[in-house]
Amino acid sequence: MQIEEKAKLFKALSDPNRLRILKMLQVRKLCVCEITEVLSLATSTVSEHLSILKRAGFIIEEKDGKWVNYMINSNCCDTTVASIISMLPFWISNDNTVSCDIDKINSVDRNKLCCR
Amino acid sequence: MQIEEKAKLFKALSDPNRLRILKMLQVRKLCVCEITEVLSLATSTVSEHLSILKRAGFIIEEKDGKWVNYMINSNCCDTTVASIISMLPFWISNDNTVSCDIDKINSVDRNKLCCR
DNA sequence: ATTAGATTTCGGTGTAAAACGAAATGAGAA
DNA sequence: TTCTCATTTCGTTTTACACCGAAATCTAAT
Numbered sequence A, B: 001m002q003i004e005e006k007a008k009l010f011k012a013l014s015d016p017n018r019l020r021i022l023k024m025l026q027v028r029k030l031c032v033c034e035i036t037e038v039l040s041l042a043t044s045t046v047s048e049h050l051s052i053l054k055r056a057g058f059i060i061e062e063k064d065g066k067w068v069n070y071m072i073n074s075n076c077c078d079t080t081v082a083s084i085i086s087m088l089p090f091w092i093s094n095d096n097t098v099s100c101d102i103d104k105i106n107s108v109d110r111n112k113l114c115c116r
Numbered sequence C: 001a002t003t004a005g006a007t008t009t010c011g012g013t014g015t016a017a018a019a020c021g022a023a024a025t026g027a028g029a030a
Numbered sequence D: 001t002t003c004t005c006a007t008t009t010c011g012t013t014t015t016a017c018a019c020c021g022a023a024a025t026c027t028a029a030t
Helices: A003-012 A016-025 A032-038 A045-054 A078-089 A096-105 A110-114 B001-012 B015-023 B032-037 B041-057 B077-093 B096-105 B109-113
Strands: A061-063 A067-072 B060-065 B065-070
Touching: A003 A045, A003 A078, A003 B001, A003 B015, A016 A032, A016 A045, A016 A061, A016 A067, A016 B001, A032 A045, A032 A067, A032 A110, A045 A061, A045 A067, A078 B077, A096 B060, A096 B109, B001 B041, B001 B077, B015 B032, B015 B060, B015 B065, B015 B077, B015 B096, B032 B041, B032 B060, B032 B109, B041 B060, B041 B065, B065 B077
Parallel strands: none
Antiparallel strands: A061 A067, B060 B065
């Protein structure tokens, strides 16, 4: 992998909202509307963030009926990406923002959330 | 450290020229004009890159007569920054670009380089 | 098939960042 | 002090990106 691509890996991690998404996904898989609810962003914005993280290799997606679940790419074959994923819990501690995010994803119900 | 500041750490690493600077500094300390010669950028541009890396904590500076030497912040007290620095050799291999950069810094003479 | 709802893609806007040259700063040499 | 030269700061331009709402897509249920 060339150095430009390595820079892109770090660029994917350079946005606070994307880091919050990764921290949430380390708790459990989530659909777009659940992440949207927690971050208070437009759905389209969250979708863009997810596609950036997916393109970099940090997350993968899984179709689940009308929903799309996103999850951490735990079995990533790229050693750099894999090692960064394994370091994230150590690097990014649960500050106020992250703690609140995790509280929220433990209390949302995607069926109540999205159907309105 | 809040999650916004963690994002800024990764933003500092999200530019290929800054990654090249870090890889060069892992060989030896360098002044601005040496880095400028290798990267083929304007001196002011290199100076800005260095100040971004310095603000993030990855490098430190040392006055040396009319020169300013920049070097890796090897004794960084921040555990996240320290761990990232220690991982850099593993993450960023010596691709063509990096190998050429290192060849160049081993052959430049700052006295011949700057005085013109 | 048609509808409803979750997600993605598509323009558009405002802000951040990378690049440059020129001017300002700072430190040694004359 | 005055000059030289390495570096930083400033003003500007161009490019990239985060964000939004609207339109398009895709899936499941009616």
